[in-house]
Amino acid sequence: MVDVQDISVVEEAGPPTTALPPGEWIRKNLFSSTLNTVLTVVFGAIIVWAVVSAIRFVLGVDATIIVTNLKLYMTGRWPVEQLNRLWIGAYIAVAGIGLFARALVLNAKAQAEEAGLAHAEPSLRETLRRFWPLIALIVFTLSFTRTLTPTLLTIGAAMVGLVAYRAGDLLPTWVLHRSWLIPLVGTLLFYFGITTFDGVGWDDWGGFYLNIVLTIAGITLAFPLGLLLALGRRSSLPAVKWLSITYIEILRGVPMISLLLMGAFALGFLIPGDTQFSLFLRLLIAITLFQSAYIAEVVRGGLQSVPQGQVEAAQALGLAPWKTMRLIVLPQALRNVIPAMVGQFIALFKDTTLVAIVGLLDLLRAAAVSTAQPEFQAQGLEAVTLPFAAVFFWVGSYVMSRESRRLERKLGVGVR
Amino acid sequence: MTEAQVFADATQVQGDAIIEVNDMDKFFGDFQALKSINLRVGYGEVVVVIGPSGSGKSTLIRCINRLEEHEKGSIVVDGVPLTEDVKNIQEIRRETGMVFQSFNLFPHLTVLENITLAPRQVRNTPKKQAEETAMELLTRVKIPEQAHKYPGQLSGGQQQRVAIARSLAMSPKVMLFDEPTSALDPEMIKEVLDVMIELAQSGMTMIVVTHEMGFAREVADRVVFMADGEIVEVGTPQHFFESPREERTKLFLSQIL
Numbered sequence: 001m002v003d004v005q006d007i008s009v010v011e012e013a014g015p016p017t018t019a020l021p022p023g024e025w026i027r028k029n030l031f032s033s034t035l036n037t038v039l040t041v042v043f044g045a046i047i048v049w050a051v052v053s054a055i056r057f058v059l060g061v062d063a064t065i066i067v068t069n070l071k072l073y074m075t076g077r078w079p080v081e082q083l084n085r086l087w088i089g090a091y092i093a094v095a096g097i098g099l100f101a102r103a104l105v106l107n108a109k110a111q112a113e114e115a116g117l118a119h120a121e122p123s124l125r126e127t128l129r130r131f132w133p134l135i136a137l138i139v140f141t142l143s144f145t146r147t148l149t150p151t152l153l154t155i156g157a158a159m160v161g162l163v164a165y166r167a168g169d170l171l172p173t174w175v176l177h178r179s180w181l182i183p184l185v186g187t188l189l190f191y192f193g194i195t196t197f198d199g200v201g202w203d204d205w206g207g208f209y210l211n212i213v214l215t216i217a218g219i220t221l222a223f224p225l226g227l228l229l230a231l232g233r234r235s236s237l238p239a240v241k242w243l244s245i246t247y248i249e250i251l252r253g254v255p256m257i258s259l260l261l262m263g264a265f266a267l268g269f270l271i272p273g274d275t276q277f278s279l280f281l282r283l284l285i286a287i288t289l290f291q292s293a294y295i296a297e298v299v300r301g302g303l304q305s306v307p308q309g310q311v312e313a314a315q316a317l318g319l320a321p322w323k324t325m326r327l328i329v330l331p332q333a334l335r336n337v338i339p340a341m342v343g344q345f346i347a348l349f350k351d352t353t354l355v356a357i358v359g360l361l362d363l364l365r366a367a368a369v370s371t372a373q374p375e376f377q378a379q380g381l382e383a384v385t386l387p388f389a390a391v392f393f394w395v396g397s398y399v400m401s402r403e404s405r406r407l408e409r410k411l412g413v414g415v416r
Numbered sequence: 417m418t419e420a421q422v423f424a425d426a427t428q429v430q431g432d433a434i435i436e437v438n439d440m441d442k443f444f445g446d447f448q449a450l451k452s453i454n455l456r457v458g459y460g461e462v463v464v465v466i467g468p469s470g471s472g473k474s475t476l477i478r479c480i481n482r483l484e485e486h487e488k489g490s491i492v493v494d495g496v497p498l499t500e501d502v503k504n505i506q507e508i509r510r511e512t513g514m515v516f517q518s519f520n521l522f523p524h525l526t527v528l529e530n531i532t533l534a535p536r537q538v539r540n541t542p543k544k545q546a547e548e549t550a551m552e553l554l555t556r557v558k559i560p561e562q563a564h565k566y567p568g569q570l571s572g573g574q575q576q577r578v579a580i581a582r583s584l585a586m587s588p589k590v591m592l593f594d595e596p597t598s599a600l601d602p603e604m605i606k607e608v609l610d611v612m613i614e615l616a617q618s619g620m621t622m623i624v625v626t627h628e629m630g631f632a633r634e635v636a637d638r639v640v641f642m643a644d645g646e647i648v649e650v651g652t653p654q655h656f657f658e659s660p661r662e663e664r665t666k667l668f669l670s671q672i673l
Contacts, residue, residue: 116564117564309516310520310522315481316513316516317586318510318538319537327533327537411524
């Protein structure tokens with residue numbers, strides 16, 4: 001029996017309480033308009049700086065070791081007189097990102113307009129909210145600098161990015177249709193800016209810069225290779241199929257460290273002639289080979305998740321097999337494995353720290369070895385430098401994971 | 417040859433046939449799904465295939481566009497023999513539209529993109545022209561306003577109508593329907609059948625596997641009854657529903673009517 005009194009209690013309860021979940025609360029109170037967002041970010045930056053200083057003060061953490069070694073952490077053995085090249089590289093990168101972002105937005109807009117749909121242009125506020133962890137990380141880093149120059153240069157870079165984004169409106173149509181040209185040209189310019197005319201060669205690259213370069217290059221190379229391997233594994237040609245399976249199973253079955261050691265010490269013997277690849281390149285090859293095997297398995301999972309009916313429908317329409325794969329199966333397969341794929345990219349990012357064991361000076365190793373310097377040794381300063389390094393990897397991983405969730409939501413439009 | 421098939425052959429269309437299936441066998445492993453199938457379909461004819469589930473109806477039409485491979489016998493579609501030759505297979509698929517029970521629309525493409533994909537990719541039709549044709553077809557199936565939505569945003573009936581439009585966009589000479597209304601809610605069946613009736617009246621050659629007896633009665637030129645992988649009986653709807661001659665047909669009709 002239902003108690004009548006109970007019902008009346010329920011009725012009197014009224015609408016649900018209006019306590020917002022944290023995400024909603026932040027959106028409503030801190031990012032409600034562009035001005036509010038800018039204020040939030042500016043004050044957020046000041047707060048981060050203040051909090052970091054306060055923690056340092058309260059905990060009595062002596063950050064001298066970080067202040068002294070910041071250049072080592074960020075760039076390793078990069079020659080000091082060549083640091084201006086890195087700033088030029090950063091400016092090129094920021095300008096390229098600005099242009100590319102604008103090109104993507106313009107393309108999305110054109111597509112929406114053609115379809116007669118509404119298109120909301122991303123606002124500054126949205127972008128700041130999206131990338132706040134990165135902004136906080138930059139402020140965090142700058143709070144350890146000794147002079148004002150890096151801060152001014154960073155602000156300059158932000159300006160360049162904004163100007164480039166605006167300048168994206170001037171891009172001719174043929175560039176917009178081939179927007180991949182922008183990152184390609186940007187990367188080449190960046191590379192030549194850093195290395196040409198007695199610049200800084202690969203083996204002098206180090207610090208967090210090295211982790212970033214290895215991550216971006218590793219993903220760019222390992223993803224297409226993994227894709228090919230996954231397709232090869234499903235190939236109807238026995239030779240291709242068994243080669244792919246052998247490759248994947250062997251490379252997945254060995255520790256990445258052993259591949260890095262092979263890359264460092266054995267790869268040279270396998271390459272005929274006097275060709276000598278730099279250590280950086282050999283390690284990049286090792287990372288690529290290893291990660292591509294994992295990516296191949298992630299892609300395979302995606303391929304298997306696409307119902308057979310999709311292939312049949314494409315076949316029935318007369319689509320050739322490779323067009324069926326490219327236009328019907330792969331887009332759905334990759335969409336289905338975004339979380340696993342980004343997980344793999346995050347693993348790759350963190351695995352770049354393993355290059356330390358064959359002598360490259362990445363952020364993690366720099367953080368470790370700096371505590372052996374005469375003025376800092378035997379004071380337990382690992383407790384300061386290692387968490388400092390961890391922050392960078394955490395922010396990088398967190399941003400990737402946020403972006404992956406965003407991409408999932410965006411591509412989820414047609415979910416059945 | 418069994419008596420039934422002699423009878424079936426007698427009721428086949430004479431003269432030119434767009435689809436000729438001769439003495440075709442199909443196996444799934446050791447299981448024989450189709451036994452010595454003979455079927456001729458004339459230009460502009462509407463053939464409805466009925467029969468209990470597992471009787472091989474779907475397998476039969478899936479063999480016609482090579483979604484399944486037959487082991488014995490021959491299939492000729494519009495003068496093109498269906499062989500191992502990939503060129504022939506592609507040619508037949510281009511001329512043969514198929515509508516599936518589960519729609520099989522491409523969920524990552526909009527309705528318009530679903531329809532224009534094959535004309536653009538297979539026939540190299542310019543985008544503008546393909547889109548104009550697509551809009552005409554969407555108007556024909558009465559959902560032009562859904563052009564920019566994704567399949568997941570449509571009802572089952574709307575999705576199946578898009579699937580029909582997608583097939584028609586290739587201007588096929590034959591349309592194969594594999595239980596097109598079986599996955600639909602009852603209130604949506606009519607909107608799909610209406611489109612199919614209109615299509616039949618326009619002179620399209622159609623082979624329809626269905627459980628919709630009303631459709632078979634009204635629209636079919638001939639009804640094919642299958643059981644256990646065989647064609648048991650072929651006849652006009654009138655003959656078929658009012659004076660079936662085979663015991664298995666009578667039993668089937670008594671169960672469903």
